Amino acid sequence: xxxxxxxxxxxxxxxxxxxxxxxxxxxxxxxxxxxxxxxxxxxxxxxxxxxxxxxxxxxxxxxxxxxxxxxxxxxxxxxxxxxxxxxxxxxxxxxxxxxxxxxxxxxxxxxxxxxxxxxxxxxxxxxxxxxxxxxxxxxxxxxxxxxxxxxxxxxxxxxxxxxxxxxxxxxxxxxxxxxxxxxxxxxxxxxxxxxxxxxxxxxxxxxxxxxxxxxxxxxxxxxxxxxxxxxxxxxxxxxxxxxxxxxxxxxxxxxxxx
Amino acid sequence: xxxxxxxxxxxxxxxxxxxxxxxxxxxxxxxxxxxxxxxxxxxxxxxxxxxxxxxxxxxxxxxxxxxxxxxxxxxxxxxxxxxxxxxxxxxxxxxxxxxxxxxxxxxxxxxxxxxxxxxxxxxxxxxxxxxxxxxxxxxxxxxxxxxxxxxxxxxxxxxxxxxxxxxxxxxxxxxxxxxxxxxxxxxxxxxxxxxxxxxxxxxxxxxx
Numbered sequence: 512x513x514x515x516x517x518x519x520x521x522x523x524x525x526x527x528x529x530x531x532x533x534x535x536x537x538x539x540x541x542x543x544x545x546x547x548x549x550x551x552x553x554x555x556x557x558x559x560x561x562x563x564x565x566x567x568x569x570x571x572x573x574x575x576x577x578x579x580x581x582x583x584x585x586x587x588x589x590x591x592x593x594x595x596x597x598x599x600x601x602x603x604x605x606x607x608x609x610x611x612x613x614x615x616x617x618x619x620x621x622x623x624x625x626x627x628x629x630x631x632x633x634x635x636x637x638x639x640x641x642x643x644x645x646x647x648x649x650x651x652x653x654x655x656x657x658x659x660x661x662x663x664x665x666x667x668x669x670x671x672x673x674x675x676x677x678x679x680x681x682x683x684x685x686x687x688x689x690x691x692x693x694x695x696x697x698x699x700x701x702x703x704x705x706x707x708x709x710x711x712x713x714x715x716x717x718x719x720x721x722x723x724x725x726x727x728x729x730x731x732x733x734x735x736x737x738x739x740x741x742x743x744x745x746x747x748x749x750x751x752x753x754x755x756x757x758x759x760x761x762x763x764x765x766x767x768x769x
Numbered sequence: 770x771x772x773x774x775x776x777x778x779x780x781x782x783x784x785x786x787x788x789x790x791x792x793x794x795x796x797x798x799x800x801x802x803x804x805x806x807x808x809x810x811x812x813x814x815x816x817x818x819x820x821x822x823x824x825x826x827x828x829x830x831x832x833x834x835x836x837x838x839x840x841x842x843x844x845x846x847x848x849x850x851x852x853x854x855x856x857x858x859x860x861x862x863x864x865x866x867x868x869x870x871x872x873x874x875x876x877x878x879x880x881x882x883x884x885x886x887x888x889x890x891x892x893x894x895x896x897x898x899x900x901x902x903x904x905x906x907x908x909x910x911x912x913x914x915x916x917x918x919x920x921x922x923x924x925x926x927x928x929x930x931x932x933x934x935x936x937x938x939x940x941x942x943x944x945x946x947x948x949x950x951x952x953x954x955x956x957x958x959x960x961x962x963x964x965x966x967x968x969x970x971x972x973x974x975x976x977x
Contacts, residue, residue, distance in 0.1 A: 594813035595923065625922060707922050708929035754922035 537635065538576070540566040540767060541691040543648055548657065550646050551742040562647045567640055568764040570682035570693055571701065572631060575616035577623075580631050581609055587627055597624035600757045617681035619699045619762040625754040628702045628763035637765035639704035642749070644766060646742075649696065651689035658689075668741040671697045678760045700748060702763040709750040815949035816923055821916035823881075826893040826909035833949070836908075840876040840972045841945040842965075845926050847884035848896040849934050856958050857940055858900055864942070865906065867966050870973035875947075878902070881920060882911040883928045883936055924951070944968050947976065 545564040581588050588608040589601055602622050606612035611620075623631075625639075632638050640648075652658035652667075659665075671677065677684075678699045685697035695701075811817045817834035824830055844861055846854040858880070865878050880902075882888035888896075893909035902909075912920070921928055928938035942965060944953040953968040 593818050595815065595818045626919075629919070705918060705929070707918075707925070707927045709927060750927075753925055754919075 538568040538570055538572070538765070541569055542566055542769065543644070543690050543692075546647065546656070548647055548650065550643060551746055560643045562643055564769050565640075565644060566767040566769060567644070567648055567690070567692055568637075568766065569687075569691065571619035571699060571762045571764045572628075573617050573682055574611040574614050574620045577620035577631065578609060578611060580634060584630070584634065587630060592624075592627070595755065596626035597755050598757060601627065602757075604759060615679065615681050617683075618679055619682055619694075621678045621699055621759055621762045622757040623702070623762055624757050625702050625706060625752070629704070631763075632765035635765055637767045639702060639763060640766035642703040642705050642708055645695075645701065645703045646745075648688070648690055648692055651692075651695075653686050653688055656689050665741055668696045672741070672744060678762070699760050699762040700745070700758075702761065703749070706749045706752055707754070709746055812948050812950060814951070816920075816945060816951070817949040819916075819919065819923065821912055821919065823910040823912045823916070824890050826890055826897050828890045831910075836877060836879075837949065838875075838947050840947060840969060840976075841879055841943075841949070842876060842969060843879045843881060843924065843943045843945065844941070845881045845883050845921060845924065845928065845938060847882055847936055847938075848888050848892055849884065850936070853938070853940055853958055857942070858902075860942060860962055862900070862902065864962055864966055864969070868969050868973070870970045872973040872976045874906075875973060875976055876906060876969060877908055878906050879908045879910060881917070882909070883917055883921065883926075883938055884930075885911045885914055885917055887934070925954070944972065946972050 543562075543565055545562060547559045547561050549559045585591055586593075587596075589603070589605065590608050592601055600622055601624055602620075604612075604614070604622055629639055650657050650659050652661065652664045655661070677697060680698060682698065683693045685694045687693045688695060811834065817837060819833055822830055822832050842861070842864065844857050846857055848854075861878055861880065868876065880893075882893065888911050890909075890911065893911060897903055897907060897909055911917075924941065924943050926939045926941050928936050930936050940956065940958050942955045942962070943951060944965060946952045952972060953965065955962060955965045
């Protein structure tokens, strides 16, 4: 264990390097007012879920911000991270442990596992948003708190699903929504705290059978409109994740209790 | 100006402290292994890498890695559950009864609560008694909601609160080897648990 004076020096040093290196400012947060809504899945017995007021990062976490985190937490660097916490594809599109290469510093960090995202937020004194919180904020467009019935809102999301490599764009590339939050759609997919709270059919995962790969399609057969399809994609995607998985278009942002 | 930079430093120190604190906790939790003469490094895929602490049905605080060297059979339940959990609990009891091997005392049957607010140690203890799971081989655990979610994520168990007293959840029984690595999982209710028993016996047989 570190002795106290040593720890103090280390701490001071890190504060100094923090000042020198900390070109990254903490992501500003928006206050999201409480409310209720009916999610595509996971509604309670009452048929809706309640979301308490909270704060959400205006932007997803960027490559540059994540680099800062890695400097301070070497055990989360690509060559150090434990297999329990991330598969080999973790940050695999970076050039090195502390080098994101040609990627835009302000582009969202992706190829991140749930464990890593959770840890990052904890280090900022924040947490990952819950699935319900995320969906609640994501149902807004620029004008309305709940734009899910609007054709333009759905067309926008579906058009994004068809656009390749949007994860290379800097954060803030899409219009801010009703809550002053950017890029809930149009940039990346995002981790949520309880991504593993999805039940697409019944209580047992076994019920899903072996159709995991066909899943998005097969689950949306009952969908009655485009809105359902866009949401099905998100829920289906989350349902296929494991906490150590990473993908090239999956990043995260942090939230905080009020 | 000076005030502002001081505030800035204080802010950064706070931020940093928070993070380092978490790190320190990790280091501390790694300490007993470093000290122990067995000194076997925890493998990359081991659940003993999880830094969380848990409370048993006897009110004892433990870290998972204190269970090192034993075969672990784990399931996530909650005590007010009326649907699936009784079946899962019965499955666990049957598995425990059926396992035959020379190192039978090296296996722990662990029931982890997904409802830590309701499932206090006292309640878990009562549940253990009701279900005749009182030997040393039975461990009931609860922790914070955060640690519970993390543990479930590690086991690929899904759960969601659907009413003040009910959760939906995956029905998965997991077997871990003595290094804390996930070895085998059975999924679903009312399935044949013979393969699970076989797997536990295989793990026990490989012990010295």
